[in-house]
Amino acid sequence: MLHRIYTCLVATAFVIGLGTSAQAEDTLLTVTFDGKTQTFDRAALEAFDLEVIETTTIWTDGAQTFEGVSLAAITDAIGAEEGKLLATAINDYTVEIPISDAVENGPIIAMKLNGEEMSVRDKGPLWIVYPYDAKADYRTEVIYSRSIWQLDRIEVVQ
Structure with a gap:
């Protein structure tokens, strides 16, 4: 009887562990600000009003549509x-972006490229994309350096 109870407890702990692991894998973006951490899975990000940018980039051929x-x-x-x-990207590469860049009709955290979710192999699952074709100020080395792909976390610092 004790063996059966022990087996059930171990199995339950294993399943709970799998659930926690699966939930962590579902998180696409972690944002830390003012001592608080907020996580966003795809559904949470899609709950925002999504924006579309059609632009050329220095990393792709021709005009691309980012959402x-x-x-x-x-x-x-x-x-x-x-x-x-x-x-910060999945590989721990980090760039600084002034909050002043976060403006209407400015950069987006792209989840889709030409209507398809982006894989890690294709700069996904998240890529900060500026509307490069919208104005010359978005076509500078500084802005290109802020266009981080494979993004998975953001920390806000003062």
Whole structure:
């Protein structure tokens, strides 16, 4: 009898562990600000008003269509008004983006490229994309350096 109870407890712990692991894998973006951490899975990101940017990039051929959440919507949602964003990729590469870049009709956190979800192999699942063709200010080395792909976390620092 004790063996059976022990076996059930071990099995339950294993299943709970799998559930936790699966939930962690579902998180696409983790945002930390003011001592609080917020996670976003695909559904949470898609709950925002999604924006579409059609633009050329220095990394792709021809015009591309990107769809995602505006950086402004994310900073508004967490209440960040000043400072900088430390945007970090899956491989721990980090870039600094001033919150002043998070404007209407500005950069988005793209989740789709030409209507398809992006894989890690294709710069996904998240890529910060500016509307490069919208104005010359978006076609500079500084802006290109902020266009981080394989994004998985953002920390807001003052």
